[in-house]
Amino acid sequence: MSRTSNRVDGDIVRDFLSVADLLEEPQLAQLYAYLTRENETTVQDVMDDLELAQGTAYSYVNRLVDAGVVDVTDDEQPRRYAAREIDLTVTTAGGDRNYTITPALIDAVGRRETNADIDTYIDRHGVAGLATALTYGLARERGEETHRLMAEDLDISPLAAEMILQALRPVVHEHYNIEAAEAGLGGLDVGDAGGGA
Template identity: 75%
Template sequence: MSRTSNRDDGDVVRDFLSIADLLEEPQLAQLYGYLAREGDATVRDIIDALGFPQGTAYTYVNRLVDAGVLEVTRDEQPRRYAACEIDLTVTADDGARTYTITPALVDAVGRRETDDDIDTYIDRHGIAGLATALTYAVARERGDVTHRLMAKDLDISPLAAEMILQALRPIVHAHDEIKVSGASIDDLDFDDTDAADSV
């Protein structure tokens, strides 16, 4: 993988190695994703939300602070931590695609241990493939693409496309401001007795 950034080479290498750890260890990604969604939190909040043992939570928080992907937002006890913004563009192993590592992508990787669809997709298509699927998930939530178009573009089955889009939907809504286009089914004024009478 190569990387692009506007930062000094030493900072880029540090960023890249820190983010590589996040992408390789789903529990670290899960912790980062939680803080990226929630804003800031204490270690107790993290323990309660993610179910990590206390020692593990402190170890992970300290690792991510040392790596520069978390920051201390309140130094008084109990300390509060927040996720630093990630925006690192890398070239996939095949050399043909570039993708950007964002908090939403790290959050998606963090859910691989609890979501079989995300785990399977990463196993088959890698992190670069997941980044591409996340882009399609945002477009789908905006009403710009369908699962069939994604399937055709990526040469995967429509079922596989639908499954990953559904799995990524909560991540998209947690990280992106999506304006819903059109009415939802809940907005329709529909009386079930009318349908029963017409049958």
């Protein structure tokens, strides 16, 4: 679902609104992330793996199909579904920042329901703030950044930076290819988290 300038404005707006729904509803984001990981799956798999009731699973899958972020890949029974790739860049109202909405960000939002640190961070900094934290999380896992540098750059406490980086670590490892450098700075930051709060 990469968007380019040759798309008509109505398509871009529809796609943005579809993605906005994912960012507003953690359950839909969680389902989209699951479908991204599984490549192709059935509603029965969704019910079993995400522990959703049959009606809820069908309702959510149908909403994602209607939104255009999930495709029916096999119309035979049982139907199979796959997530479409999302890569949408949004510019802030002031035009000073761009945020890219990717499956990793949607996955992080989907974890809001089960991870209090992600939930708190979104409450305080919004989804755009979470997108920024995810960028720092990727850089940290690659050994290019520390929680203290993130805290300084974003004017938050080192403890808050470490907490969100730890919460986003599984998302980063699931969606990005992390080199061996992860054992360097990532391991050192954990013991450091309490000292600078």
